[in-house]
Amino acid sequence: MWASLQRTMAVAAKELRQLSRDRLTLGMVIGIPLLQMMIFGYGINFDVRHVKTAVVDMANTQASRSLVADMGASQVLEFVVAPATPEAMRGLIDDGTVAVGVYIPPDFERRRLDATRPAAQVMVDATRPGIESAVRAIAQLPLPVRAGLAHRQEPQIEVLTEYNPERRTAVQVVPALIGVILNMTMVVFTAIALVRERERGNLELLITTPVRSGELMIGKLLPYVGVGLIQTTIVLVVGMLLFDVPVNGSLLSLYLGAALFIAATLGLGLLLSTVASTQFQAMQLGFFTLLPSILLSGFAFPFDGMPTAVQWLAQLLPLTHFVEILRGVILRGTSLSALWLPALKLALFLLLAVAMAAGRFRKRLD
């Protein structure tokens, strides 16, 4: 038992030492989370907000001013310029100064009592994704004064959004991003760690020593759990500083869940490394598992909309369960004990992956 621990720790210490000398990998440990945070946090923005808009209010009545104010209050449109004529507004859209133009004709008061004619017009530059649908939603706003016949008798539905009242993408994306980034780096790191030793011939020496497969696997896995927790911290801190993503739950729950997920993905990496014979293959296998993880885990697309078979497939991916834990702990303030089911699934995945990796790994060359 003591000897086994000594050997495991010897492997872990060696791995850590090698990692500390590998500048490129070390750079990736810090660089990948930062880069991904910037890309996903800033670049991928599902909500449309502060769209530059021009407004031409030829009516200039109380009702028209009220309509413009309502539109502006949604924060989807940001009125930046008020040209004198609709032609001038058209020009601003053409040259890209604004993406949306709101035109309120002089006979606005008369038109809004007439159901056959539109009361006002909104022009949208439809070359920009996402804007059109957002503006269509704005156009459904009820006109400020009850408009009699012009207004269809539909019940007004009030939509309340919980936990993310402003419906900001960053709040949805950043917590789950911890999982995506860990998934991306952990699988590849460990997949490479073992294959590299095979390629460089170290493994042929190692397998003639008394070290056991399990000791080798766990020893290789341990230092990367630390690396993963560092990455988790980077994403959390950047998320708080740049994107105001709060951590509503306990940090302990969060880190416990993260450690579990990290170990599970490392286990997957080890398993891949027993399949791959070159570092290149290990990399490819790593990315092969990454794409379904991103697409199916509920990180990018709602999990509930997927066909049952795909949902089952998603259950096999550790990221699916971790995204559930992350959103629960970070956004809803749930504790890990309430999220025991996804945690248990992660633990099962970890055990299975390490057992399979250790089982597949033979201390032989044939």
Place this chain on the structure above:
Amino acid sequence: MTDGVALAIEARALTRRFGSVLAVDHVDLTVPRGEIFGFLGPNGSGKSTTLRMLCGLLQPTSGSIRALQLEIPRQAEQLRRHLGYMTQRFSLWEDLTARENLDFMARIQGLAPALRSQRMAVAVEEYRLAEFLDRPAGTLSGGQKQRLALAACTLHEPELLLLDEPTSAVDPQSRRDFWESLFTLAGRGTTILVSTHYMDEAERCHHLAILDRGRMVANGAPRALMQQLPLHVVEIAAVDINGARRALHELDSLRSVAQLGLRLHALLSRAERSPLEQVRAVLTRHGVQAEVHLAEASLEDVFVAATLPPQEAA
């Protein structure tokens, strides 16, 4: 002969097939403890495969192995505590320093802290590692790497040491030093199996097995193998060395001819009753002036004779 305790290795009809290739073909080995046992053979003759089977790295297709009283591959894990294995290629970690490599290997072998530092100090002294102890192993010269590798695989004082072409990347002086170390280890009772394709190294072994295309074609003490060579060795010194070579090829009893500087080294079948006269006659017939005499067989002659295609052998 079958005194098991005195034997380090006993292998019977050891065979290994890779697909359709027969890499090792019914090899029998008996290695007493404390002996330096050499495998001599060209590339692809099955040396590495044999060594790897002996320590459990490869499964034999058929045949049996006992190493240090253990049944291999079934008990390979128990063997590993008493086994040192030096791979053909430098297989320590190039991004770790010499010291870190030694320390890691000592820990992996399960040496207690006190013993670890003591053994490391001894190894540093014995293999002259002090000068490069804190340099990354990847920056060491061939000879330094080799000393480090030998030190690393002997820290746990293995009873059995397997060396797979250990001197393929080092200069002659380093090779001499390396063999001195091997004799020291053997003197302490370590059994050493070493594969090589250098004649001078093979000659230093207590016992030699010559492998050719997976088969063991000669087996014995180097001196005995040279004395028992079933061929005549004729040395020919001639000015027209190419003419002499052409002339020799007319002899039916010629098995092989090789040039050594200004001389030719010809191997003739023992069936030839009077080799010198035959050689002189054929040279005279071709008008080649030459000095001809019988020579002692070298290990190279033994090797050439052993690896001749079967239909040409004596």
